[in-house]
Amino acid sequence: MTGPYAVHAGGRDAVALDAMGGDHGPAETVAGAVAARREHGVPVVLVGREPDLARELAVHDAVGEIPVVHAPDVVPMTERGVGGAALPASSLAVGCGLLGAGEAAAFVSAGSTGAVVAQAVRLVGRAEGVLRPALGVALPTLPGGASVLVDAGATADPTPEMMAQFALLGAGYARAVLDVPDPVAGLLSIGSEPGKGNRLARRAEELLRGLPMRFHGNIEGDDVLSGAVDVIVTDGFTGNVVLKNVEGCVRTALAMVARAGLAEPGALARVARRYDPQTHGGAALLGLRGTVIVAHGSSTAATVARACAVAHSLSSLEPV
Amino acid sequence: MTGPYAVHAGGRDAVALDAMGGDHGPAETVAGAVAARREHGVPVVLVGREPDLARELAVHDAVGEIPVVHAPDVVPMTERGVGGAALPASSLAVGCGLLGAGEAAAFVSAGSTGAVVAQAVRLVGRAEGVLRPALGVALPTLPGGASVLVDAGATADPTPEMMAQFALLGAGYARAVLDVPDPVAGLLSIGSEPGKGNRLARRAEELLRGLPMRFHGNIEGDDVLSGAVDVIVTDGFTGNVVLKNVEGCVRTALAMVARAGLAEPGALARVARRYDPQTHGGAALLGLRGTVIVAHGSSTAATVARACAVAHSLSSLEPV
Numbered sequence: 001m002t003g004p005y006a007v008h009a010g011g012r013d014a015v016a017l018d019a020m021g022g023d024h025g026p027a028e029t030v031a032g033a034v035a036a037r038r039e040h041g042v043p044v045v046l047v048g049r050e051p052d053l054a055r056e057l058a059v060h061d062a063v064g065e066i067p068v069v070h071a072p073d074v075v076p077m078t079e080r081g082v083g084g085a086a087l088p089a090s091s092l093a094v095g096c097g098l099l100g101a102g103e104a105a106a107f108v109s110a111g112s113t114g115a116v117v118a119q120a121v122r123l124v125g126r127a128e129g130v131l132r133p134a135l136g137v138a139l140p141t142l143p144g145g146a147s148v149l150v151d152a153g154a155t156a157d158p159t160p161e162m163m164a165q166f167a168l169l170g171a172g173y174a175r176a177v178l179d180v181p182d183p184v185a186g187l188l189s190i191g192s193e194p195g196k197g198n199r200l201a202r203r204a205e206e207l208l209r210g211l212p213m214r215f216h217g218n219i220e221g222d223d224v225l226s227g228a229v230d231v232i233v234t235d236g237f238t239g240n241v242v243l244k245n246v247e248g249c250v251r252t253a254l255a256m257v258a259r260a261g262l263a264e265p266g267a268l269a270r271v272a273r274r275y276d277p278q279t280h281g282g283a284a285l286l287g288l289r290g291t292v293i294v295a296h297g298s299s300t301a302a303t304v305a306r307a308c309a310v311a312h313s314l315s316s317l318e319p320v
Numbered sequence: 321m322t323g324p325y326a327v328h329a330g331g332r333d334a335v336a337l338d339a340m341g342g343d344h345g346p347a348e349t350v351a352g353a354v355a356a357r358r359e360h361g362v363p364v365v366l367v368g369r370e371p372d373l374a375r376e377l378a379v380h381d382a383v384g385e386i387p388v389v390h391a392p393d394v395v396p397m398t399e400r401g402v403g404g405a406a407l408p409a410s411s412l413a414v415g416c417g418l419l420g421a422g423e424a425a426a427f428v429s430a431g432s433t434g435a436v437v438a439q440a441v442r443l444v445g446r447a448e449g450v451l452r453p454a455l456g457v458a459l460p461t462l463p464g465g466a467s468v469l470v471d472a473g474a475t476a477d478p479t480p481e482m483m484a485q486f487a488l489l490g491a492g493y494a495r496a497v498l499d500v501p502d503p504v505a506g507l508l509s510i511g512s513e514p515g516k517g518n519r520l521a522r523r524a525e526e527l528l529r530g531l532p533m534r535f536h537g538n539i540e541g542d543d544v545l546s547g548a549v550d551v552i553v554t555d556g557f558t559g560n561v562v563l564k565n566v567e568g569c570v571r572t573a574l575a576m577v578a579r580a581g582l583a584e585p586g587a588l589a590r591v592a593r594r595y596d597p598q599t600h601g602g603a604a605l606l607g608l609r610g611t612v613i614v615a616h617g618s619s620t621a622a623t624v625a626r627a628c629a630v631a632h633s634l635s636s637l638e639p640v
Contacts, residue, residue, distance in 0.1 A: 087500060114511075121401070142572045142575055142576070153510055156510060156517065156518040156519075157518045157519050188561060189557075189561075190476060190556075190557055190560040190561060192436075192623065195410060197476065197557065198476040198477045198555070198556075198557040199476075199477050201557070219561075220561070220564045221560070221561040221562060221564030221565035221566075221567075221568060222564040222565065222567050222568030222571070223568065224473055224565055224568055224569070225568055225569060225572040226568065226572070234561075235518070236510070236518075237510055237517065237518040237521070237558070238557070238558055238561055239508075240510040240540075240541070241508060241509075241510060241540070241541040241558055241561075241562060242541060242561060242562070242565055243540040243541065244540045244541030245541035245542065245544055245562055245565050245566065245569070246542075246545055246565065246569050247542050248542030248543065248545055248546065249544070249545060249566050249569035249573070250571055250572070250573040251567070252462045252541070252545040252546070252570070253569070253570040253572055253573035253574055253591070254577070255462055256462070256591045256594065257574070257577055257582075257588065257591055258585060260587065260590075262577075262582075262583035262584070262587050262588065263577060263582035264582070264584040266438060267580065267582050268577065268582065270579055270580075271573070271576045271580055273581070303323075315635065
């Protein structure tokens with residue numbers, strides 16, 4: 001290491017990983033970085049406390065194999081939004097800074113969503129014309145594909161204009177990640193008829209009808225997993241509540257099946273995993289000047305590795 | 321019949337049932353009224369097109385057993401909000417009018433929620449001091465009890481003050497229907513820490529902390545079925561999206577289990593029924609000067625009967 005912010009060889013093409021983020025960092029994050037490199041061929045730069053990372057790398061016999069950028073501070077998981085700004089030497093801020101400075105191709109963190117959003121907007125910056133970033137999460141649908149829920153929690157109080165942009169950002173994600181050539185968007189509301197919703201949704205619906213993309217109209221809460229549309233547009237408050245509600249309801253339904261003795265728990269766990277947003281590489285923070293992935297706070301090594309792989313493939317695409 | 325609006329004997333203590341409402345009215349509604357009377361001992365007055373109701377009553381050999389109030393018009397299921405006002409002789413308006421005039425003890429409809437809310441506010445009226453009514457729905461929780469989701473869709477754009485009242489209305493429901501002596505409320509938001517949420521939720525949280533009742537703080541979307549609180553407070557937009565999302569997610573999770581061949585479909589259907597809001601007697605429109613229950617549009621006879629029984633027992637309680 002030549003200095004606390006120096007990147008080892010190969011950094012510019014690498015995914016910067018916040019190795020201290022998440023409930024299980026740095027053990028699972030370092031294991032994930034090793035797996036990303038060895039199993040997915042994705043170059044990763046670890047950002048965090050150098051002594052901790054050296055110790056974890058030694059566990060995997062990977063010292064020297066994965067570059068490390070030292071960042072002495074850690075943003076606590078309870079910190080949302082403002083915390084990172086007070087900790088410019090945190091793994092979160094340093095990692096975002098690497099991406100913003102062009103020293104990394106993408107950034108992945110399992111830290112708190114609010115803190116990642118705040119730091120990414122500050123240090124990576126918004127793409128031209130984008131009012132506010134949005135979190136896009138791919139939810140597996142019953143027919144077998146996936147729908148992008150956008151915004152899943154980056155902007156709790158968007159304007160209708162921001163929500164119209166969310167549709168375009170989500171469509172970009174659907175094309176790039178889900179291989180949907182001509183995505184159709186739907187607005188999450190409380191009635192499928194035109195004009196139904198709260199004030200925000202009703203105004204957003206008008207704007208969505210004027211966008212240069214396919215718009216299905218309004219959908220309701222029971223369409224979130226039905227595959228009715230490719231892009232589910234909503235504000236970040238409703239989107240985050242729905243995202244967590246999906247997790248909770250699927251878990252509850254499967255627990256009820258297990259409790260009734262109808263199926264073997266291990267087999268049910270495999271079904272549950274399909275609906276775990278973790279499985280799909282985390283949430284993409286859309287609308288920035290670089291690729292940022294927010295992995296689930298409870299991410300395991302396999303999830304971190306997958307998030308790094310998604311980040312790497314997204315970073316090589318044209319900006320949406 | 322002495323006239324189109326006259327109630328037969330026993331009307332004042334009876335539940336007025338919108339016999340034309342719902343996807344399966346009047347066949348299922350009349351069958352439900354018969355079941356309510358014969359199986360639950362609940363007196364019901366049918367409101368709707370007299371010839372249609374006489375025909376259906378004959379099917380059950382119940383002509384003369386269940387009183388009928390003639391109402392020539394029907395509010396279409398697609399009509400939300402304003403429609404009923406243009407149809408003062410609809411089964412919906414006439415039924416609400418019976419309750420408002422003290423000619424019935426409660427009103428049950430499987431018609432469109434928006435239309436029922438609009439007519440009930442107009443013809444039954446708000447309870448003293450109540451700013452806006454709210455829909456309360458009892459959601460079964462994993463531990464085995466239930467949580468009241470309020471507002472599940474009556475008021476899409478409430479003020480924070482209205483949301484604080486929703487907590488009190490929901491607590492009244494929890495005491496009366498769920499037998500919870502000292503209910504605890506939680507605010508549905510996007511972070512469990514104080515101060516997390518959109519502008520509306522953050523302001524509502526401040527007001528909820530000042531209420532003369534137990535407040536748990538914020539809960540997230542994955543707590544909706546966890547039984548963390550007795551009363552889940554939210555705005556009617558988020559609440560309605562969540563209510564339908566619960567239905568969709570439980571259905572999807574069980575369909576995945578069935579598709580994986582892990583359990584027998586019939587047994588899974590019994591689990592699904594536990595999470596069907598219909599099972600629990602419909603949604604109560606809280607904050608009015610009388611008991612109004614909105615049953616699911618797809619209600620069957622058994623569901624209608626249960627909604628009548630819930631309405632009857634709620635109507636005999638002190639106002640909340």
